[in-house]
Amino acid sequence: MAEQTWVRLVTAQTPTNIAVIKYWGKRDETLILPVNDSISVTLDPEHLCTTTTVAVSPSFDQDRMWLNGKEISLSGGRYQNCLREIRARACDVEDEEKGIKIARKDWEKLHIHIASYNNFPTAAGLASSAAGFACLVFALAKLMNAKEENSQLSAIARQGSGSACRSLFGGFVKWIMGKTEDGSDSLAVQLVDEKHWDDLVIIIAVVSSRQKETSSTTGMRDTVETSLLLQHRAQEIVPKRIVEMEEAIKSRDFASFAQLTCADSNQFHAVCLDTRPPIFYMNDTSHRIISCVEKWNRSEGTPQVAYTFDAGPNAVLIARDRKAATQLLQKLLFYFPPQPDTDLNSYVIGDKSILKDAGIEALKDIDALPPPPEIKDAQRSKGDVSYFICTRPGRGPILLSDETQALLDPKTGLPK
Amino acid sequence: MAEQTWVRLVTAQTPTNIAVIKYWGKRDETLILPVNDSISVTLDPEHLCTTTTVAVSPSFDQDRMWLNGKEISLSGGRYQNCLREIRARACDVEDEEKGIKIARKDWEKLHIHIASYNNFPTAAGLASSAAGFACLVFALAKLMNAKEENSQLSAIARQGSGSACRSLFGGFVKWIMGKTEDGSDSLAVQLVDEKHWDDLVIIIAVVSSRQKETSSTTGMRDTVETSLLLQHRAQEIVPKRIVEMEEAIKSRDFASFAQLTCADSNQFHAVCLDTRPPIFYMNDTSHRIISCVEKWNRSEGTPQVAYTFDAGPNAVLIARDRKAATQLLQKLLFYFPPQPDTDLNSYVIGDKSILKDAGIEALKDIDALPPPPEIKDAQRSKGDVSYFICTRPGRGPILLSDETQALLDPKTGLPK
Numbered sequence: 146m147a148e149q150t151w152v153r154l155v156t157a158q159t160p161t162n163i164a165v166i167k168y169w170g171k172r173d174e175t176l177i178l179p180v181n182d183s184i185s186v187t188l189d190p191e192h193l194c195t196t197t198t199v200a201v202s203p204s205f206d207q208d209r210m211w212l213n214g215k216e217i218s219l220s221g222g223r224y225q226n227c228l229r230e231i232r233a234r235a236c237d238v239e240d241e242e243k244g245i246k247i248a249r250k251d252w253e254k255l256h257i258h259i260a261s262y263n264n265f266p267t268a269a270g271l272a273s274s275a276a277g278f279a280c281l282v283f284a285l286a287k288l289m290n291a292k293e294e295n296s297q298l299s300a301i302a303r304q305g306s307g308s309a310c311r312s313l314f315g316g317f318v319k320w321i322m323g324k325t326e327d328g329s330d331s332l333a334v335q336l337v338d339e340k341h342w343d344d345l346v347i348i349i350a351v352v353s354s355r356q357k358e359t360s361s362t363t364g365m366r367d368t369v370e371t372s373l374l375l376q377h378r379a380q381e382i383v384p385k386r387i388v389e390m391e392e393a394i395k396s397r398d399f400a401s402f403a404q405l406t407c408a409d410s411n412q413f414h415a416v417c418l419d420t421r422p423p424i425f426y427m428n429d430t431s432h433r434i435i436s437c438v439e440k441w442n443r444s445e446g447t448p449q450v451a452y453t454f455d456a457g458p459n460a461v462l463i464a465r466d467r468k469a470a471t472q473l474l475q476k477l478l479f480y481f482p483p484q485p486d487t488d489l490n491s492y493v494i495g496d497k498s499i500l501k502d503a504g505i506e507a508l509k510d511i512d513a514l515p516p517p518p519e520i521k522d523a524q525r526s527k528g529d530v531s532y533f534i535c536t537r538p539g540r541g542p543i544l545l546s547d548e549t550q551a552l553l554d555p556k557t558g559l560p561k
Numbered sequence: 562m563a564e565q566t567w568v569r570l571v572t573a574q575t576p577t578n579i580a581v582i583k584y585w586g587k588r589d590e591t592l593i594l595p596v597n598d599s600i601s602v603t604l605d606p607e608h609l610c611t612t613t614t615v616a617v618s619p620s621f622d623q624d625r626m627w628l629n630g631k632e633i634s635l636s637g638g639r640y641q642n643c644l645r646e647i648r649a650r651a652c653d654v655e656d657e658e659k660g661i662k663i664a665r666k667d668w669e670k671l672h673i674h675i676a677s678y679n680n681f682p683t684a685a686g687l688a689s690s691a692a693g694f695a696c697l698v699f700a701l702a703k704l705m706n707a708k709e710e711n712s713q714l715s716a717i718a719r720q721g722s723g724s725a726c727r728s729l730f731g732g733f734v735k736w737i738m739g740k741t742e743d744g745s746d747s748l749a750v751q752l753v754d755e756k757h758w759d760d761l762v763i764i765i766a767v768v769s770s771r772q773k774e775t776s777s778t779t780g781m782r783d784t785v786e787t788s789l790l791l792q793h794r795a796q797e798i799v800p801k802r803i804v805e806m807e808e809a810i811k812s813r814d815f816a817s818f819a820q821l822t823c824a825d826s827n828q829f830h831a832v833c834l835d836t837r838p839p840i841f842y843m844n845d846t847s848h849r850i851i852s853c854v855e856k857w858n859r860s861e862g863t864p865q866v867a868y869t870f871d872a873g874p875n876a877v878l879i880a881r882d883r884k885a886a887t888q889l890l891q892k893l894l895f896y897f898p899p900q901p902d903t904d905l906n907s908y909v910i911g912d913k914s915i916l917k918d919a920g921i922e923a924l925k926d927i928d929a930l931p932p933p934p935e936i937k938d939a940q941r942s943k944g945d946v947s948y949f950i951c952t953r954p955g956r957g958p959i960l961l962s963d964e965t966q967a968l969l970d971p972k973t974g975l976p977k
Contacts, residue, residue: 374793382790407839
């Protein structure tokens with residue numbers, strides 16, 4: 146293969162996901178093999194996703210990566226694992242139009258450029274690494290013409306970030322923990338696609354926090370090593386919940402879905418608390434949101450909203466339908482109004498049509514919201530929530546064939 | 562027995578206690594039988610105690626009770642259980658000096674007046690009901706000349722409030738869950754008295770809270786009914802911890818004691834979180850106190866302080882010795898200084914000699930405290946703690962023979 150100036154680009158977009166039956170605890174730290182199955186819902190990439198462009202060119206002299214415009218190191222084991230595994234599955238590539246021809250054996254010598262961008266704040270605790278590694282693996286597989294199905298790719302993405310494997314599909318996804326030592330059967334499968342249960346509406350409350358949080362990698366390790374409750378959860382409780390959750394999802398049984406989702410979120414945080422030293426991801430604002438949802442659900446007699454919290458204080462609220470979501474947003478904005486100088490457009494982002502349904506067009510409409518009747522002496526506290534994201538269950542990874550959407554320059558292979 | 566005007570009084574003082582291996586969950590709601598053994602340390606009654614005067618007179622026409630000066634109803638089952646059980650054990654009483662003679666059978670017809678007073682805020686979540694029921698049962702037993710030992714009395718106090726049974730002794734106390742259906746073997750025994758480990762110093766942070774808390778009776782019931790982790794805790798984990806904790810106490814092994822105390826407090830709060838709906842007793846301030854203690858213990862290489870939290874946000878901190886307690890108080894006052902208009906004398910109460918050892922004589926000394934070196938960017942937040950109580954392990958119930966300390970008038974049997 147002679148020195149040439151061509152650059153081959155692939156751009157993909159991958160969603161993030163939120164677990165409704167939680168993954169917490171690894172049985173193998175390097176391969177990232179979990180102690181139990183987990184189930185997630187994929188979030189609409191229109192509101193939360195990672196876009197990644199990968200490029201190959203004989204002119205590149207090393208692997209490089211840019212995250213949100215800033216170059217970062219690829220030396221970490223997790224990136225290296227993903228690159229190695231995809232390279233091992235690379236096939237011949239021929240692009241007649243561009244005159245590019247890459248033989249299978251060439252991939253070992255060719256270097257890669259990667260540019261990745263999240264359409265949401267990376268630091269907000271919204272599973273950016275899940276979307277990121279899923280997108281990296283998906284894009285690299287397409288670039289290198291790897292023939293693996295998404296489930297196979299999910300087992301590679303898993304080695305970047307465990308929950309990334311669940312971002313290879315839309316709708317509801319199960320990560321099967323697997324049994325083999327090499328982790329080859331620890332992969333994601335789609336339970337149902339995003340059209341199966343399209344009544345659901347998701348509102349995320351991004352909660353302000355003073356506290357620096359324990360990373361989920363460190364936290365999980367500490368829990369596995371010190372919690373006396375984790376093994377009981379993983380071996381006795383979760384397997385039953387997985388069966389029940391699959392059934393609830395398949396039959397669109399919102400009452401069961403909500404009960405399982407809330408219980409499993411709480412139990413995940415319970416085993417965090419049972420860790421030495423204890424891990425607190427939820428804060429007083431998270432607790433208030435739970436209390437608000439629990440009281441409303443109780444007053445309605447049947448669940449309107451499920452809540453789930455990952456390794457941080459943000460609440461992910463899943464409403465049974467659009468009507469419930471509209472009421473939920475009104476209640477949330479009553480309890481957590483924005484600071485006076487906030488732009489409503491940046492306080493409620495994503496699918497703004499729910500805001501319109503809720504009759505809120507300006508900050509004064511928030512001030513005028515009535516207190517939810519199910520809570521006595523409801524207090525309003527400004528500043529406890531940074532912003533809300535309105536979204537819904539969404540689709541899996543896609544390729545963006547329009548080169549104008551690429552994050553790398555098709556001539557230089559460097560960030561645009 | 563002819564109509565007479567005499568009044569017979571007994572006044573007792575009983576300590577409160579804090580569990581280091583927690584009681585959470587009943588297997589019998591009426592008899593108050595727990596799902597596991599628990600172990601507590603009795604707090605010095607000089608700083609936290611209940612004083613109760615009980616009186617009997619042929620002139621009383623009904624049972625009456627005053628709590629902190631206010632008459633309350635005795636119709637609740639818990640009061641009735643205690644009154645009934647002690648009356649069943651009453652014996653002949655003869656007071657030659659006063660010319661009082663009460664035959665065993667008369668107790669069924671005689672009415673009782675009760676006045677009880679806590680030397681600490683009742684609503685502050687400091688186990689006032691434990692000290693209260695222990696004191697009621699102890700005082701009634703003396704009044705009625707019941708011959709039962711304190712362990713037998715503890716089984717009666719237990720029927721008023723579970724943890725009350727542990728307030729019948731000083732030092733470290735074990736509540737044995739028992740096996741019989743009638744609860745007769747569910748009682749407290751003293752492990753060691755208060756002199757056995759007199760190095761320990763206890764500092765209680767009374768934490769400000771906006772939230773109304775779930776009562777422990779309701780909370781426990783919900784946990785028993787809905788938590789999938791509680792039974793595992795009660796059956797598999799606590800029995801081992803009880804053995805280890807007894808050993809740690811007997812050998813004054815502070816490192817083991819601290820590790821077990823903290824782990825068990827955290828696990829109790831974990832099962833609360835695993836309850837439907839979840840129960841949160843600790844708040845962000847509680848979490849900050851834990852974090853402060855954990856980081857300090859870690860930086861010292863060996864535990865200096867154990868923490869434990871009951872059904873509320875207040876921290877009970879047990880320091881290994883006076884030196885550790887002095888440093889702890891400095892750290893706590895650094896993180897949680899009083900509001901500017903606070904009187905230092907009401908911000909740190911109890912054993913104020915620790916304040917003196919810490920070199921703090923005025924609010925300006927608190928302002929001048931250096932940040933604890935083990936925490937980077939240590940923030941100070943005024944108003945998160947209401948006040949601190951400095952105390953130590955203490956003795957069990959005593960009789961106050963000096964009638965001037967009685968809460969009821971020896972002539973009328975009414976509150977003074």
